[in-house]
Ligand SMILES: NC(=O)C1=CN([C@@H]2O[C@H](COP(=O)(O)OP(=O)(O)OC[C@H]3O[C@@H](n4cnc5c(N)ncnc54)[C@H](O)[C@@H]3O)[C@@H](O)[C@H]2O)C=CC1
């Protein structure tokens with residue numbers, strides 16, 4: 001039987017890279033999407049070297065036509081389309097008094113619009129192909145509880161949980177599931193940058209900045225990108241077929257519900 005096909009946005013580094021590698025290991029043909037080909041190509045080469053199947057495609061997720069084109073390229077390459085992971089995101093530090101319209105436009109066009117374009121493109125393709133699929137969106141622990149200094153980012157991640165719930169209801173009768181994953185404090189370029197800025201704004205160290213986020217992790221360690229990829233592998237695979245509209249928190253126990 002042919003591999004199932006998964007497209008992962010923001011796959012050039014961090015959590016997206018880990019998700020792409022894990023899904024390839026699980027037998028998916030993986031389409032890697034980000035804006036720059038050099039990093040995508042490196043990740044694709046590594047997946048292939050380890051016996052997996054990967055195809056890099058450049059697209060800016062804030063541009064609807066580029067997201068639709070990436071999904072079409074996935075089908076042109078592999079003949080099917082089963083899973084989209086709307087992972088790409090940006091997280092500038094924005095204390096409330098500093099927030100500008102440019103900050104809002106920047107974050108919302110990538111985090112929120114980008115997720116909606118990904119959902120639309122995947123759904124259109126599932127309909128064309130005549131079968132359901134799985135839609136998986138990146139939110140954050142900061143999309144479950146408000147985080148200081150992250151007004152714009154945190155609110156965009158709350159929006160993604162809302163979108164996930166609404167679309168899960170809309171697509172349920174077709175058999176398509178829509179879920180989100182909420183990482184905690186993950187060792188990626190994004191998180192190191194936030195820790196640096198928060199530390200700098202307070203006249204303190206990067207480590208101090210990191211601890212303002214990490215102090216309440218019950219499991220007492222920062223997250224590896226692979227911790228998140230493990231959860232996304234579950235949401236992408238058959239063991240989650242009876243789960244939709246949910247946010248799976250992968251945060252080492254930062255908050256309990
Ligand atoms: N690192 C962390 O602690 C956490 C991260 N997250 C979320 O996980 C997701 C991945 O985050 P990280 O890997 O940490 O971030 P990262 O900054 O290390 O990687 C993000 C990737 O997305 C890509 N990207 C950004 N804008 C794009 C655009 N317009 N079009 C296409 N690709 C674009 C970047 O080029 C990069 O490859 C994000 O949605 C983030 O909000 C959520 C909770 C915690």
Ligand SMILES: CC(=O)C(C)=O
Nearest residue numbers: 091140141142184213
């Ligand atoms: C970057 C992020 O999502 C945090 C701090 O939860």
